[in-house]
Amino acid sequence: MDADLSQAPGLKRDDRLVILASSVGTVIEWYDFYLYGSLAAIITAQFFSGVNETTGYIFALMAFAAGFAVRPFGAVFFGRLGDLWGRKNTFLVTMLLMGLSTFVVGLLPSYAAIGVAAPVILIAMRLVQGLALGGEYGGAATYVAEHAPPGKRGFYTSFIQITATAGLLLSLVVILGVRLAVGEAAFLDWGWRIPFLVSILLLGVSLWIRLRLAESPAFARMKAEGKGSPTPLKDSFGRWPNLKLVLIALVGLTAGQAVVWYTGQFYALFFLEKVLRVDAALANILIAVALLLATPFFVFWGWLSDKVGRKPIILAGCLLAAATYFPLFSALTEAANPRLAAATASSPVTVVADPADCSVQFDPVGKTVFDSSCDLAKGFLAKAGVSYANEAAPAGTLAQVRIGDTTVAGVDGTALARPAFAEAKAGFEATLGTALATAGYPPKAEATLVNRPMVVAILFVLVFYVTMVYGPIAAALVEMFPTNIRYTSMSLPYHIGNGWFGGFLPTTAFAIVAATGNIYAGLWYPVVVALATVVLGYLLVTERKDVDLSA
Template identity: 85%
Template sequence: MTDAAEPHTVDRRDRLVILASSVGTVIEWYDFYLYGSLAAIITSQFFSGVNETTGYVFALMAFAAGFAVRPFGAVFFGRLGDLWGRKNTFLVTMLLMGLSTFVVGLLPSYAAIGVAAPAVLIAMRLVQGLALGGEYGGAATYVAEHAPPGKRGFFTSFIQITATAGLMLSLLVILGVRTAIGEDAFKDWGWRVPFLVSILLLGVSLWIRLKLAESPAFARMKAEGKGSATPLRDSFGKWPNLKLVLLALVGLTAGQAVVWYTGQFYALFFLEKTLKVEPALANILIAVALLLATPFFVFWGWLSDRVGRKPIILTGCLLAALTYFPLFHALTEAANPRLAAASASAPVVVVADPADCSFQFDPVGKAKFNSSCDLAKSYLAKAGVTYANTASPKGSLAVVRVGGTLLPGLDRAALPAADFSAAKAAWETSLGAALTAAGYPTKADSTLVNRPLVIGILFLLVFYVTMVYGPIAAALVEMFPTRIRYTSMSLPYHIGNGWFGGFLPTTAFAMVAATGNIYYGLWYPVVVALVTVVAGVLFIRDRKDADLHA
């Protein structure tokens, strides 16, 4: 179907309007991703009242909280956008995002105000998630409705750059502050600076967005009296449109989301938390890979105007699913070769009675994981050492096997309470010595990091992101009519990216912590991406020439 409406010619002023929309979206993503980039420090500042593993999972859960509410923001602000207009909704979402980010920069730590600190932190993340839920659908719809037929993929691809640009901006600001004041000061107070700077960016963004005009398609729809008075009911209460919403979720955005977050966030978590690469170096490596790959967002958007959105998105999902495991194995060898060598030459195995092993997640920080199995797994998890699990006879003491060395676990029941702490410290020293003797490093040696190879691997991961993300805005916009477009496209996008993608770091890390296998969490994005490939091939129809005035 071709665009039956009179073609809209995009002049210089229209391009400036589209650029202004993109710049505002970059700043919203900057605000949102500061938290993810600083997850390790957030753990120590706001979740220090629980054990280390639980604290990190909690920090990732707080990160995911912002994603959990994004679909609700999509519904609320999507409805406003279809009733009230794209421009006015932009202003509200920007204000909420900027102010909540600024508050995080002022928030006292757990040591100062106790549980109130993580409570307020999570509340601010929820506000950010609601705001972002209303942001993307408006930006994508707004830009697509300005674009002439045959160029929607190209024009909306600039919106797709904004998420990566926001992440890269957050990494560069963090790196600049870290370099200027030093790592110790940054961990103490300097981490607040990037959050506080957002108030200045908020002022710039609001000034830019006040200059925006309404989109031509929305203005025409209003002038002709064809708008929807009940966009929520028309979007989700009628099966023909609800079916499209569900297909967009399963056949497009779910796979796109897990590829996006694996390539740009889980890769960063993996470098810092698992491979123990110095945070500043990890930020530089990710930033370089992002910089190199970013132009491909525009390339794939441009190509999708010619070959369609569906084949590019689904090919990206398939390539990612088929290559994630070898790529992350290669990343380990390139970023921490001593860890890779030790894992190969002296694999670690925890031999224990399964009944003696707990799932070490303690929401209130009161549980004591002191069994011989729990003590072994807790130490190995903190050390970033991957291990295998082997069952032993019921009631037997856990044994840690490091290569050919056997280290019996600590029998808590045989020790007086007064002697346990000293015995535990001595046992952990012995296990640490065994790991060191086997070649396991306590952190990655920065001089041994193969920087070109690491950047190459990260580039390929982000390249997959550009394939699935570059054409997605145009694909979603073209699936729904103008009168309910903002509402209809926002929900599947934010369920996909907010839930399937946003929960990826938390889910993957929990899977790793439960199994001891540092690569096990990759099964999550691999399976979701493959489901999207199958659903997309069978049920998604490409609509690259759809009439946006319908």
């Protein structure tokens, strides 16, 4: 990175420090934030063990999403401070909050030790992380953009865009390293805490680097000339001309960028582990390789956006993703779990049941017993990662599961006493499991059958789309707003897009899959949002790659 930066004309001596400090600090913040998502299954066992497994995992996903839910509020709060105090001071505070909250998670006792206080404190730390991250990105992107020389803004801010993927990659590497060093049993017991605790060392390094920075020249000039806004929130969101730009940035750029980003990185990893049942360590290695191969393209697309504009690259990435997600994820199934793909094709599964007999199987307290014949059938299939079609049966009919030419009769537990119900359920699941195995459905992906080069190639394409939409986005957002309200104005659409549209993608996609029985149905969410962004961005977004940021 330094070699490239040193060749750029018009740079001051400290410009490389500016980009390095902003990038490194943001990498650490993303590392902290991603640890939770990468360790969701273990965190479920540690902090949500008082509820059943399915509800615990849903809670873990919701706690993960909670960090994203508050990001827009962090953007507003810290964005205001950034436009009043300055860029440097604000993102020092956000980084400190992020690092300390992550360290606390590493020390937090489990549910077994302190009961319900454990998940409560965990979610509180997630909220602090989300607030801090909401203020961090806008400050780093604005700070670097305001230092960049003319014609280099996309290139320089693209290094900030690498940080999210680099943070994810760093978290995967640290997790894998600790796993291999202490062994899987020890990692599940206590070793998972080490990546969280290590963050305190990374925080110290990042703070030391950032304390050496001076304030952004554009902000310092604005303050010296007395042109700062005393009410950045009102000026950003209370005046229609600027609010309109905020809304256009959201629907025409960041919403589509967000779902492409999270599908290519988070949902791809979730799909490998939870749907295709690939071993977690292997899945992490495969996606880490794809990330390493694709990461340089963040800088490429940022550089190219200085030539051709931000808008065409971002919208092209959204369009390509929407057009190819379904065939790509289908190919991922073939490559990662060929036995599952073959069984799905040769012996499709259908749940034939009275619709009135089927519940939405979400239990917020983990105490509800789903004992109808339909719920028992769908619950088992969902846990087994088996796709199924739904077929309505006459009212009052006992549910059946059809596997190719084989039919397994359901069990109605609604009128049974608890011991009898448990026995009947176990018998039904054993029979259904045997029928699935006979039809070729594997309990998990066999490592020896995983086509590693093909999986990496597919994951690379997914992350390549991420680089297209994400590489130029910082420059595009910075250029839409004036200096005195830039931090506030650009942060909100970015974090609503990435915090809400993107952050809730795993939970939303999971719900769609559970409702339909189709393991690919969750992809409709990113496809629809990405296509909407293509249309609205084409109609509403104005290219501003050559605008003067000091104006």
